[in-house]
Amino acid sequence: MPVPLDNSSVLLIPGPVSLPLSTRLTMLEDHAAREREMVEGLRYVRRYLVKLANAEGIGTAIPLPGSATYANEAMIRTFVPKTGKLLLHTNGGFGEWLVEMCVSMGVPHVALRTPPTRPPSIEQFREALRSNPDVTHVIVVHVETSSGLLNPIRDIADLCYEQGKALLIDAVASFGVLELDMRRLRYQALTLSSNKCLEGPPGLGWVVANAAALEECKGNARSLSLDLWEQNRVMEQTGFFRFTPPIHAVRGTIKAVETHEAEGGTKARLRRYRTNWWRLVSDMRRLGFETLLADDDAAPILATFHDPADANFDIGILADEMAAKGIIIFPGRLAVPNTFRIGCIGAIEEATIRRAVKMIAETLARMGVQRFGRSATFSTGELPQAFDILDHFGRARASR
């Protein structure tokens, strides 16, 4: 957890996440993008990300300044040619982003919408591909940050391979903590963030791509800024970015990746996050809270809880009172109505989670909340009518 040396908040949200102080300290220094330390650091990060993807010899890691959403847009622009068609799976807010992205770009696509409360079956994918034989590419959100739902990437990858469809993965919420083996899953590309499970500063997205697949994508992007083919070419050739990079965020990312490696890589980080997640879920259950997802369907990134069935409960007040004491939880309801999320990723230890749940209990007691069980029920087999993601996306979508 952040030491009391600074005024950082403890972030129990799925992004931005709390960073180790040692990572933040690297952002104190100004450097030019082409100083040896920067160029070598960047090369190290690229190699490490390729190694995490088990893509040595076949993959390349491409940094793209900006939000991870840019990386997703750049991946779709670069990998789906004009003649292509994308099958977009969505079971939450971030899947819906991808749909909206394709609409705005005019990329031919078909959306496969499944309930936000349980993983899709592979039969649903098979059926969608059967009904849309012109689909060339499939994109899947590995972990839906709006709920914590883990999508069955292995089965989807096997199906794509069997049917000869190219696979793209939004791994923004999972890379660095869940395995995403390029040789095993045979994806063309995935996106990640320097923030999230890598625990670096936000402001730098990444794409890990199969180099041979990328090579076919020259001229696809219809964009200068978001052209991964060109970004990769210049990076390979010069070791530099094409544009002035977010130098402090790059420095933070180099340190974050060193820290990931020193911790023991993906497996060690998964162990810590699982411990955090289990502490969160079990302590909240002890209070009486119920989770939205079955444990087997949840990634250890965050947990989504049903609102307590108590008229005194107000998620806005709870979040405000905790923020005043330095712990940030999200007041937004992203996946389904009458639920709220608590994140457990970042430079967070089990003790922080204990402290947070204790604070929740105390705050709710002051608010007069006595019943912690779920307030509303809905059939988990159906998409709830009110798919309320207004808080996050600034737009009501209740009618879908």
Place this chain on the structure above:
Amino acid sequence: MPVPLDNSSVLLIPGPVSLPLSTRLTMLEDHAAREREMVEGLRYVRRYLVKLANAEGIGTAIPLPGSATYANEAMIRTFVPKTGKLLLHTNGGFGEWLVEMCVSMGVPHVALRTPPTRPPSIEQFREALRSNPDVTHVIVVHVETSSGLLNPIRDIADLCYEQGKALLIDAVASFGVLELDMRRLRYQALTLSSNKCLEGPPGLGWVVANAAALEECKGNARSLSLDLWEQNRVMEQTGFFRFTPPIHAVRGTIKAVETHEAEGGTKARLRRYRTNWWRLVSDMRRLGFETLLADDDAAPILATFHDPADANFDIGILADEMAAKGIIIFPGRLAVPNTFRIGCIGAIEEATIRRAVKMIAETLARMGVQRFGRSATFSTGELPQAFDILDHFGRARASR
């Protein structure tokens, strides 16, 4: 100049620039994007940028995470409709970027290329518009960072108004130090960086737009990430970004803008940069160096010098030796062959410039350079044959 408390380099390059330590210190803290301090800080920055543009009541300031190049692409995407056609003026590397951007996006355009060593005449613009009556928008790079050349924005703006053409300005190298009055120049939008003359961290671009003009641009962008209309709508409605912002860079930008205001705004910053620039140019001239541009044509952002006419001169060695002592200059030749650039913007005082030029003199003495006058001449009335921007853009363009 950066205090010796850290290992920052002193950056005498046109970006990234050296930041005040007080600005860098704000990046030590983690915060969520929706904490009150962040939301209020962002609102303050947006208001301040609108005020700097003399656009209160008619303008809006839109932050866009990523390199300033993204802001330029977003501005063109958002403001130039499918039915539009852009007249792109270019007299340097950053103008050429815009041409390449339009080619990649498929935006109808015509390029007006003028020599990199002096401002274009207004007659050249008039003639270009006469030959291309279907042009609807004009885009101009206010200060060409590849040379320091200042383009005559007032005359161009007047011509655009007279001819009923919409004006877009790449003000990345000038905003915050040169006046860009929306009421006087009647531009639809301009781009800037949180870095450069604002002296904030790189990683956040901005567009200051005429709100009425922006309102006409709904649905133009053909992009989710780079849609300024949508970014502005959500920002106005919620005070938040649509995607996880580069939180540390946002914090740095808030502090940088406070610092800009405390220094005395655009006029005071111009005074300091002019002092730096004049110290740089006159001390270098005392050594025997010659500038590429006439003083009246140069913006006080950087100076471009001719290589000395001495076989012992090597810009790479000079840059390396200075870097080893903590002062970074650019080894790249961006505008014309046989020249090099030294920047004078950022948290830099006159004393730093004196120290740098002294270091240059000492280093060149050690290298055995004795003749500091220009090594090669070319007619300043013509575009040099070899427009060598390979170092920066990773691609030779000698044949143009």
